[in-house]
Amino acid sequence: MPTLSSPVEDRRLLSYGEAIRSGFDYLLDRFPEVFIIGQGLWSPWYVGNSMTDLDTKYGVTRIIDTPVSEAACTGAAVGASLSGMRPIVVHPRMDFMLYAIDPIVNQAAKWSHMFGGQANCPVTIRSIINRGGEQGAQHSQALHAWFAHVPGLRVVMPSTVADARDLLIASVLSDDPVMYIDDRWLYDQQDFLPPPSELDLRDVKPQLLRSGSDLTVVASGYSTLLGTQMADFLSSEDIYCDVIDLRVLNPLDVSLVVQSLTASRKLLIIDSGWKSSGFSAEIVASTLESISPSLLSLAPLRVALPDTPAPSSSYLESKYYPTVPDLVCNVKSHFFDTHV
Amino acid sequence: MTDSFFDLKELARGDSLHSPIETSDHDPDFLLSSLEQMLLIRGVERQLAYAKEKKIIGGPVHLGVGQEAIAVGLSAHLRNTDRVFGAHRSHSHILALGTDVRKLFAEILGKYTGLSKGMGGSMHLLDKSVGFYGSVPIVAGTVSLAVGSAMAARLSNSSDISVVYLGDGACEEGIVHESLNLASLQKDPVIFVVENNLFASHMHISLRQPIDSTARFAYANSIPHRIVDGNDVTAVYSAASHLISAARQGNGPGFIEAVTYRWYGHVDWREDIDVGVNRSQHDVEQWRAKDPIRRLKDALLASNLITEGSYSDLTASIDARIKKSWGEAIADPYPPITLTYDCVYSS
Numbered sequence: 141m142p143t144l145s146s147p148v149e150d151r152r153l154l155s156y157g158e159a160i161r162s163g164f165d166y167l168l169d170r171f172p173e174v175f176i177i178g179q180g181l182w183s184p185w186y187v188g189n190s191m192t193d194l195d196t197k198y199g200v201t202r203i204i205d206t207p208v209s210e211a212a213c214t215g216a217a218v219g220a221s222l223s224g225m226r227p228i229v230v231h232p233r234m235d236f237m238l239y240a241i242d243p244i245v246n247q248a249a250k251w252s253h254m255f256g257g258q259a260n261c262p263v264t265i266r267s268i269i270n271r272g273g274e275q276g277a278q279h280s281q282a283l284h285a286w287f288a289h290v291p292g293l294r295v296v297m298p299s300t301v302a303d304a305r306d307l308l309i310a311s312v313l314s315d316d317p318v319m320y321i322d323d324r325w326l327y328d329q330q331d332f333l334p335p336p337s338e339l340d341l342r343d344v345k346p347q348l349l350r351s352g353s354d355l356t357v358v359a360s361g362y363s364t365l366l367g368t369q370m371a372d373f374l375s376s377e378d379i380y381c382d383v384i385d386l387r388v389l390n391p392l393d394v395s396l397v398v399q400s401l402t403a404s405r406k407l408l409i410i411d412s413g414w415k416s417s418g419f420s421a422e423i424v425a426s427t428l429e430s431i432s433p434s435l436l437s438l439a440p441l442r443v444a445l446p447d448t449p450a451p452s453s454s455y456l457e458s459k460y461y462p463t464v465p466d467l468v469c470n471v472k473s474h475f476f477d478t479h480v
Numbered sequence: 481m482t483d484s485f486f487d488l489k490e491l492a493r494g495d496s497l498h499s500p501i502e503t504s505d506h507d508p509d510f511l512l513s514s515l516e517q518m519l520l521i522r523g524v525e526r527q528l529a530y531a532k533e534k535k536i537i538g539g540p541v542h543l544g545v546g547q548e549a550i551a552v553g554l555s556a557h558l559r560n561t562d563r564v565f566g567a568h569r570s571h572s573h574i575l576a577l578g579t580d581v582r583k584l585f586a587e588i589l590g591k592y593t594g595l596s597k598g599m600g601g602s603m604h605l606l607d608k609s610v611g612f613y614g615s616v617p618i619v620a621g622t623v624s625l626a627v628g629s630a631m632a633a634r635l636s637n638s639s640d641i642s643v644v645y646l647g648d649g650a651c652e653e654g655i656v657h658e659s660l661n662l663a664s665l666q667k668d669p670v671i672f673v674v675e676n677n678l679f680a681s682h683m684h685i686s687l688r689q690p691i692d693s694t695a696r697f698a699y700a701n702s703i704p705h706r707i708v709d710g711n712d713v714t715a716v717y718s719a720a721s722h723l724i725s726a727a728r729q730g731n732g733p734g735f736i737e738a739v740t741y742r743w744y745g746h747v748d749w750r751e752d753i754d755v756g757v758n759r760s761q762h763d764v765e766q767w768r769a770k771d772p773i774r775r776l777k778d779a780l781l782a783s784n785l786i787t788e789g790s791y792s793d794l795t796a797s798i799d800a801r802i803k804k805s806w807g808e809a810i811a812d813p814y815p816p817i818t819l820t821y822d823c824v825y826s827s
Contacts, residue, residue, distance in 0.1 A: 224632055254600050254616070260826040294825075315826035
């Protein structure tokens with residue numbers, strides 16, 4: 141992770157992927173109503189090291205590898221959640237999850253409201269962003285903004301190793317449907333973690349990962365890692381950034397962003413989705429609604445994907461995703477009137 | 481499989497099966513309570529039709545007049561810990577489980593005392609106290625949910641089952657086929673009840689599917705099935721009996737195709753509006769002659785379980801009950817304005 145916690149006695153060194161697995165282990169061990177369903181759960185090929193040996197430890201009736209049926213398996217998890225269970229559906233790639241939009245958006249997100257609060261769906265939909273490697277347009281998408289648009293659906297994007305585990309636990313213990321989105325590009329991050337804690341997801345707010353009054357950087361998921369790496373580089377040039385990790389995209393709380401802007405007066409958003417109607421736009425809009433127009437000293441800057449599907453060619457792909465050097469260059473030129 | 485193997489034949493024709501139903505093998509109490517329930521369902525829906533026509537009800541109501549025997553015959557096998565899921569035309573499904581008529585009316589009127597606190601209306605019904613877990617208007621929207629609810633029962637080692645009502649139109653949705661496959665593979669205790677009324681909105685099944693019987697999808701997924709006359713309450717009861725007990729015993733899902741006909745249009749109170757394709761007034765009249773209530777009533781009269789006098793008394797008492805419930809629901813309050821914000825998430 142961006143900054144390693146100190147390796148004191150009760151802490152264990154875990155990677156992001158292992159932290160997800162330890163969250164599952166915690167839940168399956170303590171809560172008999174938890175089960176996991178999705179494609180590829182018996183295969184490391186689909187889910188990396190995030191579910192290793194859970195099927196042998198807890199049995200294939202609780203760790204269910206399924207037919208190629210995203211819609212029905214997601215709907216089944218929603219239905220089980222209406223009947224006393226706390227299921228987790230795993231979609232090894234968000235792109236394939238689009239077959240399951242109805243059970244997520246029309247059903248899970250709506251039932252509490254449509255039935256006057258008498259039918260909640262405590263289901264967690266784990267959706268993995270799995271891109272790069274010349275996989276192209278249908279194996280690359282980060283669609284968190286779509287789902288964060290939907291009232292009734294909580295959307296969580298852990299960026300730290302601790303959150304990978306503890307926000308998974310909080311998502312599953314929430315009485316609401318939660319979309320938990322992890323990014324394979326974070327799986328090798330490591331940190332020394334204390335034992336798991338049970339957070340109430342309703343109380344989980346954005347957190348500050350770096351502190352500085354020259355620039356406010358807002359990001360989520362893998363983009364947060366880009367933000368902290370960029371901030372660490374800029375600090376060597378005496379430019380200091382607040383890096384705010386959103387953690388929960390819906391319901392969104394921008395009060396920390398607003399507070400940071402009163403000092404920095406400059407806003408950068410890094411997002412792993414597209415720019416047009418994307419989550420970066422929501423951050424700009426909801427932040428500007430809460431401040432005086434004169435507070436910002438410069439126009440906000442959004443670094444997001446270009447508005448094209450992901451290319452397959454390795455060369456084009458290398459230009460498609462923002463990198464830390466790109467960010468440093470953009471930020472210095474836009475906010476600090478210098479070029480690198 | 482051949483076309484003729486999955487062919488509804490006379491079940492799908494308006495000019496056959498008009499005679500009184502066969503009741504000799506059935507318990508008189510079941511027959512009498514079925515008559516009462518079917519009359520209640522029809523009376524409630526006629527009240528809704530009237531109120532819709534008079535614009536007392538604003539939102540859509542999908543009426544199932546003519547289809548009452550299916551939910552009544554099936555629900556006789558259910559207990560209140562089972563989990564029943566419906567769709568857009570679900571008044572009969574929830575009434576057959578014994579829901580409170582005033583609360584149903586209040587819900588359809590958008591009142592706070594309604595089954596869903598006035599948040600749902602006719603298309604979003606819920607009453608867990610009788611085992612009704614929810615109905616939604618997205619076609620086939622609850623089919624996979626019912627499979628999951630049955631999974632929950634199986635994983636909890638319970639003998640409870642799930643039931644999901646769907647239409648012949650829903651069988652054209654891909655998620656139904658995924659759900660049948662998944663339930664069969666996992667041996668989930670769920671009963672798929674296809675109310676095949678031959679129409680999806682305005683389109684006759686012959687314009688939508690190459691074969692008129694949806695039970696072929698059960699066969700394709702190795703799910704035991706029965707095809708029955710949906711206007712015969714005892715036929716539905718008998719078909720459900722074996723499939724439901726098998727599901728309770730852990731033998732997996734069942735599939736019932738009950739063939740019926742709705743007297744009204746897809747939505748609304750009129751008989752022949754927006755159903756113009758392949759449906760004539762003559763067709764409607766033929767199917768009205770196959771009225772599941774009249775066929776049961778005639779059988780009960782013939783076997784002296786009722787008289788014309790006792791039947792009149794029964795209909796009068798049901799009418800009075802409906803009138804009283806409607807009056808109460810009309811007088812009930814609307815939800816507080818805060819409710820639309822307060823129930824987005826669990827409290």
